[in-house]
Amino acid sequence: MDSQALKILVIEFNPKNLLKIKEVFSKYSFASHEISWLQREENILNKVEDERFDAILLSYDLPGSKANGLEILSDLQYKDLQGPVIMMADKGDEGFATQAMREGAYDYVIREKGYEDGLPLVIHNALNSFRAAKEKERLQREIAAKKVELESANRKLKELDRIKSDFVANVAHEFRTPLTIIKGNVDLVIKGGLGEVTPDQREMLDGAVKVANRLARLVNDLLDISKIESGKMKLKLEQLNINNIIEESLSAFSKMIKDKKQTLKKELAKDMPNINADIDMITQVFVNLLSNAIKYSPEGGTVAIKSVDLEKEIMVEVSDTGEGIAPENTDKIFDKFTRVTAEKKEGTGLGLPIAKDIVVLHKGRMWVKSELKKGSQFYFTLPKT
Numbered sequence: 001m002d003s004q005a006l007k008i009l010v011i012e013f014n015p016k017n018l019l020k021i022k023e024v025f026s027k028y029s030f031a032s033h034e035i036s037w038l039q040r041e042e043n044i045l046n047k048v049e050d051e052r053f054d055a056i057l058l059s060y061d062l063p064g065s066k067a068n069g070l071e072i073l074s075d076l077q078y079k080d081l082q083g084p085v086i087m088m089a090d091k092g093d094e095g096f097a098t099q100a101m102r103e104g105a106y107d108y109v110i111r112e113k114g115y116e117d118g119l120p121l122v123i124h125n126a127l128n129s130f131r132a133a134k135e136k137e138r139l140q141r142e143i144a145a146k147k148v149e150l151e152s153a154n155r156k157l158k159e160l161d162r163i164k165s166d167f168v169a170n171v172a173h174e175f176r177t178p179l180t181i182i183k184g185n186v187d188l189v190i191k192g193g194l195g196e197v198t199p200d201q202r203e204m205l206d207g208a209v210k211v212a213n214r215l216a217r218l219v220n221d222l223l224d225i226s227k228i229e230s231g232k233m234k235l236k237l238e239q240l241n242i243n244n245i246i247e248e249s250l251s252a253f254s255k256m257i258k259d260k261k262q263t264l265k266k267e268l269a270k271d272m273p274n275i276n277a278d279i280d281m282i283t284q285v286f287v288n289l290l291s292n293a294i295k296y297s298p299e300g301g302t303v304a305i306k307s308v309d310l311e312k313e314i315m316v317e318v319s320d321t322g323e324g325i326a327p328e329n330t331d332k333i334f335d336k337f338t339r340v341t342a343e344k345k346e347g348t349g350l351g352l353p354i355a356k357d358i359v360v361l362h363k364g365r366m367w368v369k370s371e372l373k374k375g376s377q378f379y380f381t382l383p384k385t
């Protein structure tokens, strides 16, 4: 207990009982106590507010009072007490005990022979539980306040994020028309629409087309991600077979694979069932994974494609023997604009986030397993129904 004297209020009709209590506390050597006494309930509600008591010993029977101990206890519940209330009653009045505890008493004692000796310990324990409960309440209030604070900060961040996404979408959109015009004009010149083009001029123009295409890819990726994030991307669902998508995409990339002298392995599930999904989007998912596998694998590496018919989903695996991804980065690569590979190839850092968003939009899942210097395996699933 504190070294300061504990202030104890005793509400007790019988002065003899009070004397015994006082005696016990005066002999108690571990802490000093300052005992106040009320013989009746008069004024108690004001008293407990004006004086800070560390504990209140409240007798159940209070002859001459307007209320008994239990009724007083009920009233005390609404006061901001500094310490616990402990009830006292004569033998035979035990029945009140459960009710007293329910009404907020921290403990009760029955006046049996020598019960006074136990009072210091009872008070000490009750005070400890009272303080623990108060502290818990305080912490809960603090947590609740913090929660409100966080929720409000979160709302603000979401709003800022929305403004930023809108801005990006607008800018990307504004880029599209000029880009189309640039590409169209350059194309016209290359094709000789304005007269013969010398090899030197053609080389310059080819370079311009290449960067214009790169810019167009970035603009399209930005538009896609902002559409998905703002919930404006609508799925055009139709019956499709993932094996067909894989075959068609592979044929579009066969030259690239050949140029890098990579080996392509293909293991497609027989009798792959159709699924209901957006053909363009699923193609984009596969193409994003495939182009990464080719891009982030060295010349002579292997790119392997697998499709699997699972119970409730279909699964596609795209693996490579490339540089791999460090464990601390395997989550990050699905974040926008995050590019982690040491040797950075051309790219926007949007391919994987878009792919994952599309898969999630279809209620599927996407994940990666990878080992540095060994290669990566990207997986995605799509539900059958």
Ligand SMILES: Nc1ncnc2c1ncn2[C@@H]1O[C@H](COP(=O)(O)OP(=O)(O)O)[C@@H](O)[C@H]1O
Pocket (backbone or CB within 6 Å): 288, 292, 293, 296, 320, 322, 323, 324, 325, 333, 338, 339, 340, 341, 346, 347, 348, 349, 350, 351, 352, 353, 376
């Ligand atoms: N197959 C892969 N092998 C190794 N690293 C990869 C692979 N696929 C993706 N990554 C890493 O994840 C990053 C994000 O990929 P992505 O979102 O497709 O963007 P980008 O390809 O435009 O960089 C890449 O920059 C690369 O660091």
Ligand SMILES: [Mg+2]
Pocket (backbone or CB within 6 Å): 288, 291, 292, 347, 349, 350, 351, 352
């Ligand atoms: Mg990519």
